[in-house]
Amino acid sequence: MGVLDVFLQHSSSTSLFGALVVLLLIYIISSYIFSSKGNGKDPPGPKPLPVLGNLLQLDLERPYNTLMELSKKYGSVFTVYFGSQKVVVLAGYKTVKEALVNHGEEFGDRDLFQIVKDFNRGHGVLWSNGDAWKEMRRFALTNMRDFGMGKKACEDKIAEECDYLIEVFKKYKGEPFDTTQPMNYAVSNIICSIVYGSRFEYDDPKFTSLVDRVNRNIQLLGSPAIQVYNLFPWIGKWFSYRKEFETLFNANKNQNLQMFSHLKESLNPDMCRGIVDAFLAKKQTLEESGVTNSHFNDDHLFAIVLDLFAAGTDTTATTLRWALLLMAKYPKIQDQVQEEISRVIGSRQVQVEDRRNLPFTDAVIHETQRLANIVPMALPHKTSQDVTFQGHFIKKGTTVYPLLTSVLYDETEWEKPHSFYPAHFLDKDGKFVKRDAFMPFSAGRRICVGEGLARMELFIFLTTLMQRFRFTPPPGVSEEELDLTPRVGFTLNPSSHKLCAVSHV
Numbered sequence: 001m002g003v004l005d006v007f008l009q010h011s012s013s014t015s016l017f018g019a020l021v022v023l024l025l026i027y028i029i030s031s032y033i034f035s036s037k038g039n040g041k042d043p044p045g046p047k048p049l050p051v052l053g054n055l056l057q058l059d060l061e062r063p064y065n066t067l068m069e070l071s072k073k074y075g076s077v078f079t080v081y082f083g084s085q086k087v088v089v090l091a092g093y094k095t096v097k098e099a100l101v102n103h104g105e106e107f108g109d110r111d112l113f114q115i116v117k118d119f120n121r122g123h124g125v126l127w128s129n130g131d132a133w134k135e136m137r138r139f140a141l142t143n144m145r146d147f148g149m150g151k152k153a154c155e156d157k158i159a160e161e162c163d164y165l166i167e168v169f170k171k172y173k174g175e176p177f178d179t180t181q182p183m184n185y186a187v188s189n190i191i192c193s194i195v196y197g198s199r200f201e202y203d204d205p206k207f208t209s210l211v212d213r214v215n216r217n218i219q220l221l222g223s224p225a226i227q228v229y230n231l232f233p234w235i236g237k238w239f240s241y242r243k244e245f246e247t248l249f250n251a252n253k254n255q256n257l258q259m260f261s262h263l264k265e266s267l268n269p270d271m272c273r274g275i276v277d278a279f280l281a282k283k284q285t286l287e288e289s290g291v292t293n294s295h296f297n298d299d300h301l302f303a304i305v306l307d308l309f310a311a312g313t314d315t316t317a318t319t320l321r322w323a324l325l326l327m328a329k330y331p332k333i334q335d336q337v338q339e340e341i342s343r344v345i346g347s348r349q350v351q352v353e354d355r356r357n358l359p360f361t362d363a364v365i366h367e368t369q370r371l372a373n374i375v376p377m378a379l380p381h382k383t384s385q386d387v388t389f390q391g392h393f394i395k396k397g398t399t400v401y402p403l404l405t406s407v408l409y410d411e412t413e414w415e416k417p418h419s420f421y422p423a424h425f426l427d428k429d430g431k432f433v434k435r436d437a438f439m440p441f442s443a444g445r446r447i448c449v450g451e452g453l454a455r456m457e458l459f460i461f462l463t464t465l466m467q468r469f470r471f472t473p474p475p476g477v478s479e480e481e482l483d484l485t486p487r488v489g490f491t492l493n494p495s496s497h498k499l500c501a502v503s504h505v
Helices: 003-010 013-030 063-074 093-102 114-119 130-146 152-171 180-195 205-221 224-231 233-238 240-265 275-288 298-329 331-344 352-357 359-372 404-408 451-468
Strands: 077-082 085-090 387-389 392-394 399-402 469-472 500-503
Touching (some): 063 077, 063 085, 085 093, 114 240, 130 298, 152 180, 180 205, 180 275, 205 298, 224 240, 240 275, 298 469, 331 469, 352 359, 352 451
Antiparallel strands (some): 469 500
């Protein structure tokens, strides 16, 4: 979908005419901007138009595909203009690793979308920079570990949640159903137990509405309309998606503030139930000490909770849904997974330590993450200082996209980059092998804080579900007809589909 399509879909003819007049005026005023000669060492790229930049060349529904094509022409470091915003794109495993790991300081700042500026303003972990980012990231990492990440207690919570999820799947008695909501609720409950100190029932309307709103906003974040709004915020009033995003965001904020208030009333700093308690206790201690300019304030608290919900629910639940879809599409691979689980574990409860004895299952999980390519463009980075990188000069404050698609599908790193091929992670003896180009959690300073939790969840949830069910297409639908085209959104979810979960124990 192109930028003009977005205007046509979201504007009346009068509004569109007015917008075009304004664009024409801006064109006349600023036509010299892109035509002026830049630094000869700037990364190459397609010639931009005034105001629009290279937007007419981009598929706004799947911009990562366009950027992949441009990388074939302009190389692993190139420039595109999103409107008047200059963006440097990094493509391929070696280039992305060199930037994020070897030059992590220079490429380590976060750039904010306009819609994030509107509502987040650089709080929390995902969207902050400088001292605030360092302190909030340190707090989040420390407390995620304190409240279970990587520990037996968290493993037990996930196993318990599997039992609830299994009961939901059983209710369908082998009939086709959409896995989206039950999977989202199950994974969200792990985050809830870490954040709030308790889980929720899947039919609790407060809980389900919170999760559904978060997931809807993640989808909206990747919509062409919101992308155009990010570049031209002055036209935002014509876009209904901007209003929907605001409504959902405010509803989640109000609901969380109520929950924070209830938790504060029963707060015991010596016995914190979750991350919210730990944050409130730290805030209280600082206030009692007379510290008034701390980062431990309500804005950062809400942002951290939202970060953990968004990053910790959508990506993991989506990966699990891809895994079940792939199992249904490739029944022979599902056979191998279930044979291995049956042989190694039998019917007992799955444990994290079983991973080393389930190399094929582990390879299937990794290959699902690679092929699903959940966050194809990563979150935007920004250079913290001037940097010369691979012979190109990149100014301080330049937006940078590490194109994770190009890493996970790098043809020089993967034998069959566009196919579901678990052997990517197995040696000739069938043993699991790590691959350096496996980078779904990004890399460097901004690597996902919840990687350890996500890995534990993916293994326990999927292995347990494979232990209990066989997943098949709905009656009348062949394996070949199961569509692997992702729907449009900031994260790549499977297109709408239903599966049958047939109990085999």
